[in-house]
Amino acid sequence: MIDTFLLDAFHWSQLLQPQFYIEHGGLWLILFVVFAETGLFAGFFLPGDSLLFVAGIYSTNLANEVFPTGNEMMDLLVLLVMISTAGILGNSLGYWFGNKVGPAMYQWKENLLFKRHYLEQAHDFYEKHGGGAIIAARFIPIVRTFAPIVAGIVKMNASRFLLFNVIGSVAWVFSMLVGGHYLQKWILSQFGFDLKLHLEIIVLGIVLITTAPVIFKLIFNKKKTV
Numbered sequence: 001m002i003d004t005f006l007l008d009a010f011h012w013s014q015l016l017q018p019q020f021y022i023e024h025g026g027l028w029l030i031l032f033v034v035f036a037e038t039g040l041f042a043g044f045f046l047p048g049d050s051l052l053f054v055a056g057i058y059s060t061n062l063a064n065e066v067f068p069t070g071n072e073m074m075d076l077l078v079l080l081v082m083i084s085t086a087g088i089l090g091n092s093l094g095y096w097f098g099n100k101v102g103p104a105m106y107q108w109k110e111n112l113l114f115k116r117h118y119l120e121q122a123h124d125f126y127e128k129h130g131g132g133a134i135i136a137a138r139f140i141p142i143v144r145t146f147a148p149i150v151a152g153i154v155k156m157n158a159s160r161f162l163l164f165n166v167i168g169s170v171a172w173v174f175s176m177l178v179g180g181h182y183l184q185k186w187i188l189s190q191f192g193f194d195l196k197l198h199l200e201i202i203v204l205g206i207v208l209i210t211t212a213p214v215i216f217k218l219i220f221n222k223k224k225t226v
Contacts, residue, residue: 017047017199017203018047018050018051018053018054018055018199018203019054019199021033021047021051022051022054022055022058022061022062026061026062026065027055027062027063027065027066027079027082028065030051030052030055030062030083031082031083031086032086033046033047033048033051034048034051034052034083034086034087034090034173035086035087035089035090035093036090037090037144037145038087038090038091038094038138038144038145038148038169039089039090039091039092039093039094039148040090040093040094040145041145041149043090043145044141044142044145044146047203048141048144049139049141049176049206050202050203050206052083052172052173052176052177052180053176053177053179053180053202053206054180054199054202054203055079055083055176055177055180056076056079056176056177056178056179056180056181056182056183056184057180057181057183057184057195057196057199057202058196059072059075059076059079059177059180059181060072060075062075062079063075063076063078063079066078066082072181076177076178076181079173079177080170080173080174080177083173083177084166084169084170084173084174087138087169087172087173088165088166088169090148091134091148091165091168091169092148092162092165093148094145094146094147094148094149094151094152095148095149095151095152095156095158095161095165096152097149097152098148098149098150098151098152098153098154099152099153099155099158100152101153102152102153102154102155105153123154123155126150126151126154126156127156130151130156130157130160130161130164131160131163131164132164133147133151134147134148134151134161134164134165134168135164135167135168135171136168137168138168138169138171138172139172148161148165180202183195184196
């Protein structure tokens with residue numbers, strides 16, 4: 001049965017669809033995705049924001065996998081604690097990796113893509129805005145994968161990093177879970193529109209919202225340099 005699914009039903013595009021993880025792995029797979037997206041280089045393409053938002057819509061089902069509570073607030077709390085912990089551990093791994101490879105990077109030969117002063121600029125940036133950068137990076141796809149690694153490379157203070165790592169992870173997970181849960185509840189009661197039947201709309205909306213600031217920044221900077 002598993003072989004049939006892997007050979008006949010699976011397509012790589014499903015890795016970009018939040019419902020794939022919920023249907024085929026549930027909460028445990030969500031924990032791995034959040035950990036990988038924030039702690040492993042290869043996790044940058046995973047659907048963190050939309051996955052958590054959809055997880056909020058399915059919060060009761062997911063919480064029941066590990067700790068049935070019979071209370072929607074407790075269901076959200078269970079998910080918040082477990083997923084936030086996965087995010088904190090993922091960022092910590094990224095920081096540790098960056099911290100280990102950082103010293104060697106200062107000895108790298110400079111080329112078109114790498115300049116030693118890039119590291120110095122990043123160090124100054126994290127010294128000045130490090131806390132805010134770590135928190136803000138949680139809400140920006142791709143950036144959240146590499147922000148902790150860069151923080152480790154430039155030797156951001158470990159205690160300071162941990163503090164903002166925790167704050168950022170909890171804020172990110174809380175906002176996505178609660179947003180998905182209560183938007184589903186409100187729209188269903190007010191309009192009879194079940195978001196579970198139209199998840200593609202949710203995914204598209206979240207992708208547009210989370211990537212719009214990055215696209216705007218790129219366009220704005222390009223115009224300034226012209």
